[in-house]
Amino acid sequence: MxxxxxxxxxxxxxxxxxxxxxxxxxxxxxxxxxxxxxxxxxxxxxxxxxPMCSSGVFLNFGHADPPIKMGEITLNDVPASGGLAAVDTFLGATEPSLTRGIEYGGAHVIEDLIRGHAVRLKARGHGTDCYPRTEIDTWITLDDLNQAYFFNPRNAYxxxxxxxxxxxxxxxxxxxxxxxxxxxxxxxxxxxxxxxxxxxxxxxxxxxxxxxxxxxxxxxxxxxxxxxxxxxxxxxxxxxxxxxxxxxxxxxxxxxxxxxxxxxxxxxxxxxxxxxxxxxxxxxxxxxxxxxxxxxxxxxxxxxxxxxxxxxxxxxxxxxxxxxxxxxxxxxxxxxxxxxxxxxxxxxxxxxxxxxxxxxxxxxxAPVQPLPQAGSQGVKPLEVRTEEAI
Amino acid sequence: MTKKRLDLTFPPRQSLKPVVYHLVKDYDIVPNILRAQIQPGQEGRMLVEVTGAKEAIAQGIGFLEAQGLTVREAASDIRLDEDRCVTCGLCTAVCRPKALVLSGEDLVFDKDRCVYCEACVVACPRRAISLTF
Structure with missing residues (x-):
């Protein structure tokens, strides 16, 4: 029944x-x-x-005084994306450390944050009228962050x-x-x-x-x-x-x-x-x-x-x-x-x-929207080609 | 016949003496060297499995000690940090002698099968395995 x-x-x-x-x-x-x-x-x-490589976290650090529009962001020497708003970033799990290579990477930073460990945040800014600071070197913990959430693009194969x-x-x-x-x-x-x-x-x-x-x-x-x-x-x-x-x-x-x-x-x-x-x-x-x-x-x-x-x-x-x-x-x-x-x-x-x-x-x-079912798009390859070939 | 795993420490001046040759020739012991770090002029270590008559092994150990070597029965040299281990099982996939196996969901280590090749140490994604030698 x-x-x-x-x-x-x-x-x-x-x-x-x-x-x-x-x-x-x-x-x-x-x-x-x-x-x-x-x-x-x-x-x-x-x-x-x-292991699920396609994982990562969005973080918002809050604003320093004077504030900075962060670029070239690193967390414990692991590069994070500077391509978002001033103090937002995405840290990908597989990003290797600039100093320790693959022995320590984005995933290790995420684990350290979950464990409550302090993490060193460094960033540079080009300096604007609204974000005058040009560099920052400080320490953060997970509790200090405004928002911190996983957005894992591919898990649970x-x-x-x-x-x-x-x-x-x-x-x-x-x-x-x-x-x-x-x-x-x-x-x-x-x-x-x-x-x-x-x-x-x-x-x-x-x-x-x-x-x-x-x-x-x-x-x-x-x-x-x-x-x-x-x-x-x-x-x-x-x-x-x-x-x-x-x-x-x-x-x-x-x-x-x-x-x-x-x-x-x-x-x-x-x-x-x-x-x-x-x-x-x-x-x-x-x-x-x-x-x-x-x-x-x-x-x-x-x-x-x-x-x-x-x-x-x-x-x-x-x-x-x-x-x-x-x-x-x-x-x-x-x-x-x-x-x-x-x-x-x-x-x-x-x-x-x-x-x-x-x-x-x-x-x-209940699903708000179903996942793509059989018959919809599968996995497409990446072809190496010139613009003219399209 | 008896089989033992011996952890030998060579004093710096003794590193170049052919003690293994004497174990074979004088005591009829079959040595299987599992690991060795021997440098001229420096303290050396050797992990060796010896097979032979019980009395001959005792005499062979006496010979090694008389040469100035420190001889200990090999202790558990592979260490697992259980706080770091997530029991994924990858170490069992690279362990050729099957010293590390999964029993259901649990990891089991059989020291007698281990040849100290360090394949597990290198493969462990959690860096939870170390070799103390």
Whole structure:
């Protein structure tokens, strides 16, 4: 029997909603059947905690006296954008430090701010009649800022590539070091706990969906960059390659360091682990069917990063259960596997979100606007060409 | 047969003596050098796994000490900063001898399998792993 979001929210408001993590729901569905589980459970929570490079924060510093129109902004020697109004900036997570390179970057500044550490702000201005100051060198903390919020253009990838390397040398990639001759395979998804794998057709997750972002309550702001609803899908409608993505927004002041961790990928650059969780209302049996999928039901595609081109060849597939077993078979060879996305923290996010919904009155929102669905724009390439060729 | 991991410290004047040769020739010990930092005229360190008869290993250690080396059984040299670790698991993907593995969601370190190659130290995105040697 179908439920409405209003009925579910009414139960959340009175603290009587039945809320489970995606892993718990799969167990209930296996034990009691999908129909019973769909009827009994109101909300399923998800979680993921992997490196998500396309993340960053908008900050407003407030005005100094005399005031300055800031350019050439650095925070702990990490450049931030000076291309906004006088004391606004955007700090991208992957920006490396001018003095420490990729060992410390935008993500590390964000983590330091969340941890309450003081951060050194330096900027220059060209000096105007309304902003006469030409340079500033001071220290700030997160509490001092007027506004500080995440705007992450691409988080929570719906499935991701498994990476292997057929070449003769170790490759240092955003999916970690890849040993030569298919020496290892790395993967990066929360699998059955991953938000968009639980709602593969974007029925409940859309613009305006309330969610968990780095420990803070936030929102899905837009489709994520490179959102690709047209990706190949399995019999459940679940993509078998990287597909949908989310752009999210949330208050940095409410973020928690256990759910945001700066990262340095050796030989590659700065990134950050971002905790994302989305609560999904169990509206009907059709949705319950994908919520009940386990790691054994979700397939990822293995790509050869030894071919250093935009389109890397697919060399096989594996389920997340196989990937988590520690080895998969590629071209007849047993290849050891290792994840980059933390199952431990993904579970903690799903549990935290469960307590927000079950006990904290965290109600659910219907999408104000759906994410682009299959048949709309996919991912377009960048062609290298002259103006005349257009 | 016994197997032991020894952490040897060479005094500066002793760094060039072929002690490993004597372990093999005089005590029938099979040495497997896991790590070494030996510079002429400076204090050196060597982490070596020795296999041989129990008594021969004891005698071999006596020989090394008589040469002026400090011999200790190797302690846990890989350190994990649990406050920094997010249990992503990338270290397990680069650990060839499978000393670091995931058991469910938890990271497990088997010191006996570790060859101190430092692949995990380099790969850890959180810089949570260090080697004290």
């Amino acid at each position: 179908a439920k409405t979001l209003e009925e579910i929210n009414a139960r959340i408001a009175t603290g009587s909603a039945v809320v489970m993590t995606a892993e718990e729901f799969a167990e209930i569905a296996a034990a009691e059947g999908l129909k019973k589980a769909a009827k009994r459970v109101d909300v399923v929570t998800t979680g993921t905690f992997g 719906q499935n991701y590539a498994v990476a292997v390397n057929s070449s003769d040398r170790t490759l240092y990639t955003y999916l970690g070091p890849l040993h030569p001759h298919f020496g290892n395979a790395t993967y990066c998804s929360a699998g059955a706990l991953s938000p968009l794998l639980n709602d593969p057709l974007y029925r409940t997750i859309g613009v305006g969906t309330r969610c968990f972002v780095a420990g803070a309550p936030g929102f899905v702001a837009w489709e994520g960059t490179q959102h690709n609803p047209n990706q190949e899908r399995d019999e459940h409608g679940v993509p078998v390659k990287p597909a949908g993505t989310l752009a999210v927004i949330a208050d940095l002041k409410q973020a928690r360091s256990e759910f945001f961790s700066a990262a340095t990928m050796v030989g590659y650059g700065v990134s950050c682990f971002v905790g994302i969780g989305v609560p999904i209302p169990v509206l009907d049996e059709e949705l319950a069917a994908t919520l009940a999928l386990t790691d054994a039901d979700i397939t990822a595609t293995v790509f050869d990063y030894g071919v250093q081109r935009r389109a890397r060849p697919a060399v096989g597939t594996a389920t997340y259960a196989e990937l988590r077993s520690g080895a998969i078979e590629i071209k007849g060879k047993k290849v050891p596997t290792g994840p980059i996305s933390s199952l431990k923290v993904a579970r903690r996010i799903a549990e935290t979100l469960k307590s927000w919904v079950a006990e904290g009155g965290f109600t659910l929102t």
